[in-house]
Amino acid sequence: MLLELDNITLAYGRIQALHGISLTVGEGEIVALIGANGAGKSTTMRAISGLRPVAQGKIRFDGADITKMRADLRVVRGVSQSPEGRGIFPGMTVRENLEMGAYTRRNRTEIDQDMQRVFDLFPRLKEREKQAGGTLSGGEQQMLAVGRALMSRPKLLLLDEPSMGLAPMLIQQIFDIIVEINQQGTTVLLVEQNAQQALSRAHRAYVLETGRIVKEGTGNDLLTDPAVKDAYLGVA
Amino acid sequence: MTEVAVTSEKPPAPKKQASRGGGGVRGWFGRQPVWVRAVVVLAATAAAFLLPYVGDVPVIGPQIVTNGVDWTSALFNMSYYVLLALGLNVVVGYAGLLDLGYVGFFAVGAYGTALLTSPDSILYSHTGWAWLAAAPFALALTMLAGLILGWPTLRLRGDYLAIVTLGFAEIIRIVATSTDTLRGDRGFTSIPHPPGSYSDGSPIFGVRDATPYFWLGLVVIILVILGVRNLDRSRVGRSWLAIREDEEAAEVMGVRTTKYKLWAFAIGAFIGGLGGVMFAGEQSFINSQTFVLQFSILVLAGVVMGGSGNIAGAILGGALISYIPDRLRGISFGGTDLYEYRFALFGIVIIVIMILRPQGLIPSRRRAMELKDREKEVAPSE
Numbered sequence: 267m268l269l270e271l272d273n274i275t276l277a278y279g280r281i282q283a284l285h286g287i288s289l290t291v292g293e294g295e296i297v298a299l300i301g302a303n304g305a306g307k308s309t310t311m312r313a314i315s316g317l318r319p320v321a322q323g324k325i326r327f328d329g330a331d332i333t334k335m336r337a338d339l340r341v342v343r344g345v346s347q348s349p350e351g352r353g354i355f356p357g358m359t360v361r362e363n364l365e366m367g368a369y370t371r372r373n374r375t376e377i378d379q380d381m382q383r384v385f386d387l388f389p390r391l392k393e394r395e396k397q398a399g400g401t402l403s404g405g406e407q408q409m410l411a412v413g414r415a416l417m418s419r420p421k422l423l424l425l426d427e428p429s430m431g432l433a434p435m436l437i438q439q440i441f442d443i444i445v446e447i448n449q450q451g452t453t454v455l456l457v458e459q460n461a462q463q464a465l466s467r468a469h470r471a472y473v474l475e476t477g478r479i480v481k482e483g484t485g486n487d488l489l490t491d492p493a494v495k496d497a498y499l500g501v502a
Numbered sequence: 503m504t505e506v507a508v509t510s511e512k513p514p515a516p517k518k519q520a521s522r523g524g525g526g527v528r529g530w531f532g533r534q535p536v537w538v539r540a541v542v543v544l545a546a547t548a549a550a551f552l553l554p555y556v557g558d559v560p561v562i563g564p565q566i567v568t569n570g571v572d573w574t575s576a577l578f579n580m581s582y583y584v585l586l587a588l589g590l591n592v593v594v595g596y597a598g599l600l601d602l603g604y605v606g607f608f609a610v611g612a613y614g615t616a617l618l619t620s621p622d623s624i625l626y627s628h629t630g631w632a633w634l635a636a637a638p639f640a641l642a643l644t645m646l647a648g649l650i651l652g653w654p655t656l657r658l659r660g661d662y663l664a665i666v667t668l669g670f671a672e673i674i675r676i677v678a679t680s681t682d683t684l685r686g687d688r689g690f691t692s693i694p695h696p697p698g699s700y701s702d703g704s705p706i707f708g709v710r711d712a713t714p715y716f717w718l719g720l721v722v723i724i725l726v727i728l729g730v731r732n733l734d735r736s737r738v739g740r741s742w743l744a745i746r747e748d749e750e751a752a753e754v755m756g757v758r759t760t761k762y763k764l765w766a767f768a769i770g771a772f773i774g775g776l777g778g779v780m781f782a783g784e785q786s787f788i789n790s791q792t793f794v795l796q797f798s799i800l801v802l803a804g805v806v807m808g809g810s811g812n813i814a815g816a817i818l819g820g821a822l823i824s825y826i827p828d829r830l831r832g833i834s835f836g837g838t839d840l841y842e843y844r845f846a847l848f849g850i851v852i853i854v855i856m857i858l859r860p861q862g863l864i865p866s867r868r869r870a871m872e873l874k875d876r877e878k879e880v881a882p883s884e
Contacts, residue, residue: 353750
């Protein structure tokens with residue numbers, strides 16, 4: 267297993283956000299976390315990337331216990347997150363944003379190669395290269411957030427709501443690219459409100475409710491599960 | 503000596519300047535070839551050193567100099583305000599940490615100097631050092647104060663951080679007022695001046711003419727500018743920028759945010775301490791009345807007014823907050839000295855500037871962009 271969460275609990279002050287989350291992500295997989303607002307999806311991501319310390323439980327990544335590791339060192343080990351709300355640096359240009367993604371790396375040639383790869387994945391970003399991040403449209407910012415997360419050459423890519431606020435066509439496009447990134451060899455864990463898209467693209471998925479995992483299965487299984495259909499897929 | 507200044511003013515790499523847009527003086531300046539920029543910077547530096555004689559310039563000169571305050575003293579005041587603005591600019595402008603208690607560091611620098619040099623100090627029998635010998639220790643003490651303030655506040659942001667820093671400065675002032683060691687209102691007297699004497703044996707840094715202090719201030723300012731510029735363009739500056747624009751995103755990029763925030767506090771404190779050490783050396787006397795809250799607010803106003811995140815802006819802002827009140831002194835209006843109304847007038851000036859030019863007089867390009875971005879968040883137009 268590339269990533270393993272073992273009975274993670276986490277609280278914001280006295281409010282318990284996660285009640286013992288256990289999940290695994292295998293190398294090469296796309297795994298989705300779905301659930302309603304406030305179910306603990308983003309909190310789980312924050313626990314994995316180290317933005318939030320966990321109260322109990324263990325997080326193992328790539329053979330090492332990273333439960334107490336600093337966030338910056340997790341990036342070095344290969345965990346990369348595209349944060350909730352995209353987290354674009356508004357005053358930096360597109361190129362500078364991507365450079366920030368490679369903050370922990372030193373090898374110029376490799377960084378330039380990866381920059382090229384991001385521009386190949388998102389030609390739109392190449393066109394906007396010298397434009398400030400804050401001037402991009404929502405869709406472009408999302409592309410930049412994903413591209414930037416790739417710049418650390420991660421083993422595990424954490425995507426928090428990649429479809430948030432995007433037009434339906436763009437959502438399709440972003441998911442196509444996520445699948446492509448995955449096929450190029452990066453493991454993906456993604457959090458999504460858009461359960462339909464997430465489940466149809468992911469290998470496996472977990473359903474979160476009020477800080478607990480209530481269901482897990484392959485994407486297809488969950489897509490056809492009556493309870494999941496009822497709660498998260500609307501009347502489709 | 504001038505050669506050094508020229509080379510360090512060059513941009514770090516011959517990157518394409520074509521995209522460097524922006525109107526006004528700043529945009530124009532950015533598009534000029536290196537030698538033009540070097541000449542402009544050198545001319546400005548030379549002009550700054552000649553400021554004490556500006557009163558001799560016919561017609562314009564008398565309009566510029568302060569009437570109610572000795573002009574060279576006013577210039578020295580400007581120099582340490584500029585220094586403080588440059589230091590606070592690192593904390594607020596670069597790292598984006600709102601510090602309302604910056605006067606605390608100024609105070610620590612001044613008190614550190616006083617404790618090690620003044621005959622009123624309880625340490626006098628052991629130390630009683632010269633000003634120059636005390637300076638490094640006073641500065642080390644301020645940096646330590648910066649870390650002490652920075653450490654517990656690392657997790658705090660925005661308003662919360664502002665309140666704690668406010669408290670920090672007040673604690674220092676109250677401790678200075680009420681502890682015997684720091685002598686409250688009585689203060690410390692006979693703090694020695696900086697060293698050096700002319701060939702006839704009279705000291706360079708005396709009490710009658712503040713010009714040498716102003717020049718010393720300028721030299722320190724130039725060194726600080728060079729240091730701060732280099733930092734801003736290094737990995738440290740990049741990290742500050744990322745923290746300021748989005749701290750959480752910076753963290754997931756792998757920026758060790760706690761470390762760089764502490765750096766910002768320590769460097770800001772160091773520069774503020776420099777101001778305090780110089781202040782103590784010129785005044786020769788300090789007491790707890792000097793280090794009031796107003797002072798912090800004023801310097802912060804200077805940074806914001808000048809253009810937060812931009813060195814030129816901080817210099818202009820710092821100079822103005824000192825110059826405007828000093829210039830008002832001695833001008834009477836309806837029987838009262840305008841100096842009495844300095845804070846009211848000042849408030850009006852700041853409000854007008856903030857309405858017309860919220861990014862500051864000489865804005866940083868990035869800051870302007872961030873500001874626009876924040877407006878979008880408040881009122882989404884899409």
